[in-house]
Amino acid sequence: MKNIQIPKDSRLCQKDFIFGVATASFQIEGSADSRLPCIWDTFCATPGKIRDGSDGLLACDHVNLWRDDVKLIQSLGVDAYRLSISWPRVMFADGSLNPAGVDFYIQLLDELKALNIKAFVTLYHWDLPQHLEDKGGWLNRETAYLFADYADKISQALGDRVYSYATLNEPFCSSYLGYEAGIHAPGKQQKAWGRQAAHHLLLAHGLALKVLKKNSPNSLNGLVLNFTPCYAQTEDPADVAAAQLADDYFNQWYIKPVLDGAYPKSFALLSDSDKPVIHDGDFAIISEPLDFLGVNFYTRTVYQACAENGFAPVDMVDAPKTDIGWEIYPQAFTDLLLSLHQQYRLPPVYITENGAAMDDKLQNGVVVDEDRLGYYQAHLLALDSAIRQGVRVDGYFAWSLMDNFEWAEGYLKRFGIVYVDYQSQQRTIKQSGLAYRDFIQSRKSC
Ligand code: GCO
Numbered sequence: 231m232k233n234i235q236i237p238k239d240s241r242l243c244q245k246d247f248i249f250g251v252a253t254a255s256f257q258i259e260g261s262a263d264s265r266l267p268c269i270w271d272t273f274c275a276t277p278g279k280i281r282d283g284s285d286g287l288l289a290c291d292h293v294n295l296w297r298d299d300v301k302l303i304q305s306l307g308v309d310a311y312r313l314s315i316s317w318p319r320v321m322f323a324d325g326s327l328n329p330a331g332v333d334f335y336i337q338l339l340d341e342l343k344a345l346n347i348k349a350f351v352t353l354y355h356w357d358l359p360q361h362l363e364d365k366g367g368w369l370n371r372e373t374a375y376l377f378a379d380y381a382d383k384i385s386q387a388l389g390d391r392v393y394s395y396a397t398l399n400e401p402f403c404s405s406y407l408g409y410e411a412g413i414h415a416p417g418k419q420q421k422a423w424g425r426q427a428a429h430h431l432l433l434a435h436g437l438a439l440k441v442l443k444k445n446s447p448n449s450l451n452g453l454v455l456n457f458t459p460c461y462a463q464t465e466d467p468a469d470v471a472a473a474q475l476a477d478d479y480f481n482q483w484y485i486k487p488v489l490d491g492a493y494p495k496s497f498a499l500l501s502d503s504d505k506p507v508i509h510d511g512d513f514a515i516i517s518e519p520l521d522f523l524g525v526n527f528y529t530r531t532v533y534q535a536c537a538e539n540g541f542a543p544v545d546m547v548d549a550p551k552t553d554i555g556w557e558i559y560p561q562a563f564t565d566l567l568l569s570l571h572q573q574y575r576l577p578p579v580y581i582t583e584n585g586a587a588m589d590d591k592l593q594n595g596v597v598v599d600e601d602r603l604g605y606y607q608a609h610l611l612a613l614d615s616a617i618r619q620g621v622r623v624d625g626y627f628a629w630s631l632m633d634n635f636e637w638a639e640g641y642l643k644r645f646g647i648v649y650v651d652y653q654s655q656q657r658t659i660k661q662s663g664l665a666y667r668d669f670i671q672s673r674k675s676c
Contacts (some may be wrong), residue, residue, distance in 0.1 A: 232661065256270050265501035308452035320335065339392065361419060368404065429512070436515035469533065527563050584606075645662035
């Protein structure tokens, strides 16, 4: 297979459907010396936390190579580029803006604007300034207010350069993986901490969203959540209940407070010591109406009942998987969008991330990643199917523009549609990237 093929009558073939590529600051920028340290610098420096012992000091050297990277984005013919701003690059510890850091993003955004590429900016993609973590990080309620202050100052500085703002990327990862499972920075591990961090992140989102709407009323202002739909292993009611419980805990926990102003019912199952501290009025702040919801989708998880935890994930041994071990199950993408549509009054949805890690090889100057191409083909069709069944989706972003620092996996997992040789920093568009470009191009002429 060399092409992405979508029926011509699909919403995905209409010119106003936005196609883009996505990245995140810590994963590509490098040059830690020109910003304050963040929790990921500390985590990387802690032995045993990153699988290949690497860090984000150079990454894709994007702070130096950004002009070439913008040309690369332009060459893909995309409508939009989703990037994140590094809080520790644009703010000093005293809370004032760092002009050099702000100027980096202003130049980047101006260049994108000149090329007619819409900027989708995320304000927090996990790189919390370390000095805030030293005061408790997301366990400290004050961090939510400091985030809103950062949103206020940076959105004023960036003026009208931004097409869309997302407050947070995947609060599930920042709270659960960072403070409960301990496999992401800052590596804390306690159930109560995960729940409290989640609550403060949601609060931070609501406070910042209000600020963004005031400072940047013409941009689309919203939130990016990740979803891993939960399936029961069998129809046995115990397994079905287990999958529902897991769904509440990993997925609904982050969307329901935002759209319905309440945690899922299973909140009541938390022991008192695991329940987060919630102040009167928090849900009114958290449920500030969104202009859009960003949905990140990669895979599903299958669950069975388990006496100890209520639910336990099942390894789908024979199922097709990506190089990071995630099952390839495109039907879950359609199912997810339909179930969100049935359950909530959704604002317009953008698929802010979708993609696959594959074991790519650069050979004779080319990367033949048919497996990734197949993933994109199947998932775009799954998206098309959800749209045909009534879900409003206005855009889609491939994760990722280029290979980059994949968090606890370091540089071992490649998600890019562009290959990065980390020694030479040379970029090579993979076959999937060429197919993505050609599809976007063909759509423009249909
Ligand atoms: C996420 C993040 C990305 C990851 C990607 C692959 O969704 O976890 O937004 O930063 O790199 O998802 O894991």
